[in-house]
Amino acid sequence: MAEFEMDDSLNVLDEPLSPCGERPVTGFFRDGHCNTCAEDVGSHTVCIEATKEFLEFSRFRGNDLSTPAPEFGFPGLKPGDRWCLCAARWLEAHEHDRAPKVFLTRTHKKALEIVPFELLRKFALDMN
Numbered sequence: 001m002a003e004f005e006m007d008d009s010l011n012v013l014d015e016p017l018s019p020c021g022e023r024p025v026t027g028f029f030r031d032g033h034c035n036t037c038a039e040d041v042g043s044h045t046v047c048i049e050a051t052k053e054f055l056e057f058s059r060f061r062g063n064d065l066s067t068p069a070p071e072f073g074f075p076g077l078k079p080g081d082r083w084c085l086c087a088a089r090w091l092e093a094h095e096h097d098r099a100p101k102v103f104l105t106r107t108h109k110k111a112l113e114i115v116p117f118e119l120l121r122k123f124a125l126d127m128n
Contacts, residue, residue: 012112015105018033018103020032021083028042043114044085045086045110046084046115047102048082049102049125050065050078051079063089087114087115094119101123101124104126104127
């Protein structure tokens with residue numbers, strides 16, 4: 001198994017990164033946090049609260065997050081679940097008016113390389 005070195009675990013507010021989700025366990029490292037590293041080419045850094053509209057959009061775009069994949073230990077997401085989403089997928093969903101709400105304290109600062117802070121803040125569940 002490859003060894004990954006995590007990037008600093010700071011959120012978009014430059015504070016320690018809070019956990020995103022344990023049921024199901026999320027994150028590139030499956031540690032419940034939106035931690036990332038150089039090997040995380042998808043930048044699984046945006047902590048979202050899944051919605052029906054977003055899950056349908058994601059499935060339509062070729063990334064079915066709602067169907068269980070037991071072979072990978074993935075139970076499938078349902079509305080209300082928290083998940084570390086790829087920053088580019090979140091931005092794409094935003095461009096199609098399907099972006100889910102986010103948790104800034106749980107979103108890794110690396111997300112800011114793809115999504116502007118002010119845009120994330122407009123969708124923040126933990127700041128508005």
